[in-house]
Amino acid sequence: MTAKEKSRPSAGIAEVSFLRKHLLLIIGAIAGIVVTLFVTNTLFDGSMEKMTGTETWQNILLVNALVGGCILLFVVELKRQAIRVLLTVIVALLLGFLVTFIFNLDSADRFARGEFRAQVVSEAEPVENDDVDLEYNKRRGGEFNKPNVVAPVSEVAWTFAGREGDVVSLLAYAKNRRSDVNVLVELRDETGAVLAAASSATELQVEETFDDLVSVRDAVIEGFALPADGLYTLYTRPEEVETGTVLAEAMSQSQLAFEALLLGPIERVNRWGVWIQDAITLILLGMSFAIVFRAQQFSLGAEGQLYFGALVSGIIALNSPHVPGVILIPFIILASATAGFIYGLIPGALKAYLGANELVSTLMLNVIATRFFEMVLNFQLKPADAGYVASAKFTDNAVLPVIVESTQVTIAVFILAVVVFISWLLIRRTPLGYEIRIIGSNLRFADYGGVNSKRTIMLVMAIGGIVAGLAGMHLANGIHRQLILNISFALAFEGVVVALLARLNVLVVPFTGLLYAYLRAGAQFMERDANVSFEVVRMIQAIIILLITAEALVTFFQARQKRADIDETGHTVESLEGADV
Amino acid sequence: MPIIETQSIHKIYPNGVHANDDIDFSVEPGEIHALVGENGAGKSTLMKILYGLEQPTSGRVAIRGDEVEIGNPQDAIELGIGMVHQNFMLVDSFTVAQNIILNRETKQGVRIDFAQAAEDTEALSKEYGLAVNPEARIADIPVGMRQRVEILKALYRGAEILILDEPTAVLTPSETQDLFAAIRSLVDGGKTVIFITHKLKEVIEISDRVTVMRDARKIGTVNTAETDERELARMMVGREVFMQVDRPAVRRGDSVLSVQDLTYADSSGHQLLKHVSFNVYEHEILGIAGVEGNGQTELAEVLTGLRPPTTGEAYISEEQILGRGPRSVREHNVAHIPEDRLTNGVAVWSSIDDNLIIDRYYREPFTRRGLLDINAIVENGRELIREFNIIAPDGAIPVSALSGGNMQKVVVARELSSSPKLLIAAQPTRGVDIGAIEFIHQELVDQRSNGLAILLISADLQEVMKLSDRIMVMYEGEIVGIFPNDESLTEERIGYYMLGAERQPAEEMERQA
Numbered sequence A: 001m002t003a004k005e006k007s008r009p010s011a012g013i014a015e016v017s018f019l020r021k022h023l024l025l026i027i028g029a030i031a032g033i034v035v036t037l038f039v040t041n042t043l044f045d046g047s048m049e050k051m052t053g054t055e056t057w058q059n060i061l062l063v064n065a066l067v068g069g070c071i072l073l074f075v076v077e078l079k080r081q082a083i084r085v086l087l088t089v090i091v092a093l094l095l096g097f098l099v100t101f102i103f104n105l106d107s108a109d110r111f112a113r114g115e116f117r118a119q120v121v122s123e124a125e126p127v128e129n130d131d132v133d134l135e136y137n138k139r140r141g142g143e144f145n146k147p148n149v150v151a152p153v154s155e156v157a158w159t160f161a162g163r164e165g166d167v168v169s170l171l172a173y174a175k176n177r178r179s180d181v182n183v184l185v186e187l188r189d190e191t192g193a194v195l196a197a198a199s200s201a202t203e204l205q206v207e208e209t210f211d212d213l214v215s216v217r218d219a220v221i222e223g224f225a226l227p228a229d230g231l232y233t234l235y236t237r238p239e240e241v242e243t244g245t246v247l248a249e250a251m252s253q254s255q256l257a258f259e260a261l262l263l264g265p266i267e268r269v270n271r272w273g274v275w276i277q278d279a280i281t282l283i284l285l286g287m288s289f290a291i292v293f294r295a296q297q298f299s300l301g302a303e304g305q306l307y308f309g310a311l312v313s314g315i316i317a318l319n320s321p322h323v324p325g326v327i328l329i330p331f332i333i334l335a336s337a338t339a340g341f342i343y344g345l346i347p348g349a350l351k352a353y354l355g356a357n358e359l360v361s362t363l364m365l366n367v368i369a370t371r372f373f374e375m376v377l378n379f380q381l382k383p384a385d386a387g388y389v390a391s392a393k394f395t396d397n398a399v400l401p402v403i404v405e406s407t408q409v410t411i412a413v414f415i416l417a418v419v420v421f422i423s424w425l426l427i428r429r430t431p432l433g434y435e436i437r438i439i440g441s442n443l444r445f446a447d448y449g450g451v452n453s454k455r456t457i458m459l460v461m462a463i464g465g466i467v468a469g470l471a472g473m474h475l476a477n478g479i480h481r482q483l484i485l486n487i488s489f490a491l492a493f494e495g496v497v498v499a500l501l502a503r504l505n506v507l508v509v510p511f512t513g514l515l516y517a518y519l520r521a522g523a524q525f526m527e528r529d530a531n532v533s534f535e536v537v538r539m540i541q542a543i544i545i546l547l548i549t550a551e552a553l554v555t556f557f558q559a560r561q562k563r564a565d566i567d568e569t570g571h572t573v574e575s576l577e578g579a580d581v
Numbered sequence B: 001m002p003i004i005e006t007q008s009i010h011k012i013y014p015n016g017v018h019a020n021d022d023i024d025f026s027v028e029p030g031e032i033h034a035l036v037g038e039n040g041a042g043k044s045t046l047m048k049i050l051y052g053l054e055q056p057t058s059g060r061v062a063i064r065g066d067e068v069e070i071g072n073p074q075d076a077i078e079l080g081i082g083m084v085h086q087n088f089m090l091v092d093s094f095t096v097a098q099n100i101i102l103n104r105e106t107k108q109g110v111r112i113d114f115a116q117a118a119e120d121t122e123a124l125s126k127e128y129g130l131a132v133n134p135e136a137r138i139a140d141i142p143v144g145m146r147q148r149v150e151i152l153k154a155l156y157r158g159a160e161i162l163i164l165d166e167p168t169a170v171l172t173p174s175e176t177q178d179l180f181a182a183i184r185s186l187v188d189g190g191k192t193v194i195f196i197t198h199k200l201k202e203v204i205e206i207s208d209r210v211t212v213m214r215d216a217r218k219i220g221t222v223n224t225a226e227t228d229e230r231e232l233a234r235m236m237v238g239r240e241v242f243m244q245v246d247r248p249a250v251r252r253g254d255s256v257l258s259v260q261d262l263t264y265a266d267s268s269g270h271q272l273l274k275h276v277s278f279n280v281y282e283h284e285i286l287g288i289a290g291v292e293g294n295g296q297t298e299l300a301e302v303l304t305g306l307r308p309p310t311t312g313e314a315y316i317s318e319e320q321i322l323g324r325g326p327r328s329v330r331e332h333n334v335a336h337i338p339e340d341r342l343t344n345g346v347a348v349w350s351s352i353d354d355n356l357i358i359d360r361y362y363r364e365p366f367t368r369r370g371l372l373d374i375n376a377i378v379e380n381g382r383e384l385i386r387e388f389n390i391i392a393p394d395g396a397i398p399v400s401a402l403s404g405g406n407m408q409k410v411v412v413a414r415e416l417s418s419s420p421k422l423l424i425a426a427q428p429t430r431g432v433d434i435g436a437i438e439f440i441h442q443e444l445v446d447q448r449s450n451g452l453a454i455l456l457i458s459a460d461l462q463e464v465m466k467l468s469d470r471i472m473v474m475y476e477g478e479i480v481g482i483f484p485n486d487e488s489l490t491e492e493r494i495g496y497y498m499l500g501a502e503r504q505p506a507e508e509m510e511r512q513a
């Protein structure tokens, strides 16, 4: 009897349930649809008319559906790991919230002490307005403070000479329009008697009067006709607040800030556009890294390839003002891809045939590419009369056609979809992709099996270059529509995070790219909408990114660590001190 | 009171594999306890649980009578448990002494006291008769010494209980004897040793008690004195195992591989192969005997295209195959079971399916019109998993989730299924269980009877003698004798040649080649 015939019960081996596969698909589909609907709903405030009233709304829907698709892929591909990624993001956001709260405690205190603004509309002449930085008869939100005082003043009076029948309106609001602090306004006559007072606006006022009225916290005296000639004083101060309010204020501020962070990017179409266009860049870069890292090549060349791609497509764009777009655009796409390919091939060849470390060589090549880009821009492309270093604006035929009005969401969306599909096909469905995966898994096994690993390594780096080159084209011809200095905004390295977060899975990169871009855009809107200072926003963003990066890196290194930890006969040592420490 | 006692340990891996099923395992202080079982029976898993590398899904562990939770290896070390893994975990670029004291450094201020480290190492190594050279770099020392370093490292950390996971799989017979001597002196010094092996002869030789596992369950624990190899084999496999292979006499055919005057020197100029010439014929297993490190590895790697030869030629069907890389060699229908499966033979992070097509992925039916045919790949995997009895839920799981022996089966399955004309098999049964050894042996012999030419390299002289039609002995990179494997050839006689004490006359050798 041979072992062949021997039946061994497969005890202990649970059957991989067929249902589980489908379950994932269902969960993914539901998550995808929910997100698509949610984004669309928020974007148009849930109003059908508003949606259909927007130009090119069909394309917005289409892009949102693609976003949903990315979520589906994320769930199906990462399976249990998806939960981990989401948890990290949630923890990061909570931490960010905490930091925001702590910083807001300080500013809440300041608001409570009364940093506010006021504006006056009156036909009357001011008597002494040098005390107050306020302009007469202008609806202007100058600070109702004395100029150049260090600490915010907690009350301000403004005296003016009025005639009988003059109409005076006064609006005062805390410096942060979303503050919880009530402001008090009073109009007093010469004797100090209060003629009119208000501490917060009514709902009616908010809806109907002053353009600038936004909240019931604002205080408004509206259209008050002076009873007689004489001197009048407008008096404003914040209402007394208790300490408890400071906490509540900080809390509500933080909530507002996070609302801006979490919903900001999808509140308006133009903001949504910012998110999507950044996501396209990040996804392309993430894809480039994911492909190259897949073969365990630590090439950081995407930045240089991006510049090279942008430069080539920019030069073509600037030199073909009369070629019709249908011909020019495909040509530019091809040219930028080729540029990236070539610029990726160089470190690939250096690595494969000369054994040059790809990390070092690509970093050097990045420097060369960016400097070369700057040089050409400065000395060749910059119009003589330009005040700053930038090329001329591209002509319309060279700009990627916009698919959503009032944004820079262009046909790059479709280019991206094609790139994702081809990358997937390449990695999972071609012999070259198999070689890439095997080399990434164990180079010596690949060699043993007869894979031409030198050629594959060279090719994989060049292919990563193609994608990075396209990212450069997207930045130049889709977003900036001209060549500018620093065109990449150092996005390339954020592409590394996107790739690692996606576990180098090309089908997950679109999701992680969207997520990452969303957080970036959200941070930007948090700064703009909520009273969170630039530095704090950067800190919050850094904390979130740090955590996400840490998670991605930990997973990455755990995987490497585990390689050394396999129970096996052999004597290879692939990592320092295995898990037995 | 047992020094280790587990109660109803269950381990279910995240992928659903139930690797330990209700294990009650106990070890008495001061004993040598052998743990045996087929590939994938769950031996390593149980040991990893004791060493804190895996957490049991349920069940209790008591050390010296106290119930403990071993959350990580650090906890285990504190409890006096040390483990030497199936694969070693040493830092290649460090010296022996540095590896031993790693993370336990005696510091002089901030500087690590290397002199002290070397002294400590010497002392330990003397105490237990584990000879090592403290100053040598790990990369430069042989496998046997690396293993001693691992053991010393565990002892240095205060191990009272030493777990050795298949320590002899990579050792030569004489190294094994040295190891056994060391184990005995450890036990005399009051230590307890748990010892995993697939070689039942070793179990009988060294252990006091044996625990047998099968299919994740414990079959029983017996006193070694009251059992024998056959009974253990039966307990392990659940049936009689016949370690004989049935090797019918077949007339050998034409020469398949003809090696002529092959020389190989490594980059530092050491002559590792010297003027090697021989033939391997159709219908023949040519076994290479020799103490490990006498050029066998290099010979296999040069012939399979992994290393370029310095001079010399090798022909398959009149075509020179050397110096053109592994793909070209494989295209000449040469299969290769590499000696070190983890380094060369598998990509542990890839799926079993992917591992099974490395030599054929670019051909029909796996690649059609430039695209991989996933169905064909999965089908190939399913087929081979079934045929070679690889224990795995399906072909999509990574090889890393397989037990050591099942990884080896993946390699064997791939290479034997490539319908080769020549198979170069280095240590084909290393780390696999007796049932699988029986299977692989029979498979090799059957294929040879069907016409395959096999060049067999094995550190196990008995394996070579059991399977080979002819035996070639290598010593210091040279062939010192080629003999037909008949009654007149004894282990003893080969032994003289292996040690370089004797050498066949040149004419005779030429006649036999």
Ligand SMILES: Nc1ncnc2c1ncn2[C@@H]1O[C@H](COP(=O)(O)OP(=O)(O)OP(=O)(O)O)[C@@H](O)[C@H]1O
Pocket: A567, B013, B014, B015, B017, B018, B019, B037, B038, B039, B040, B041, B042, B043, B044, B045, B046, B391, B392, B400, B401, B402, B403, B404, B405, B406, B431, B433
């Ligand atoms: N990390 C893991 N993830 C999933 N399954 C695993 C993992 N490690 C081992 N297994 C599975 O658990 C079972 C027991 O494996 P284990 O390594 O304990 O076997 P073993 O008895 O040591 O075998 P061998 O003699 O081949 O080394 C096997 O079926 C194996 O495939």
Ligand SMILES: [Mg+2]
Pocket: A567, B043, B044, B045, B086, B165, B403, B404, B405
């Ligand atoms: Mg094992």
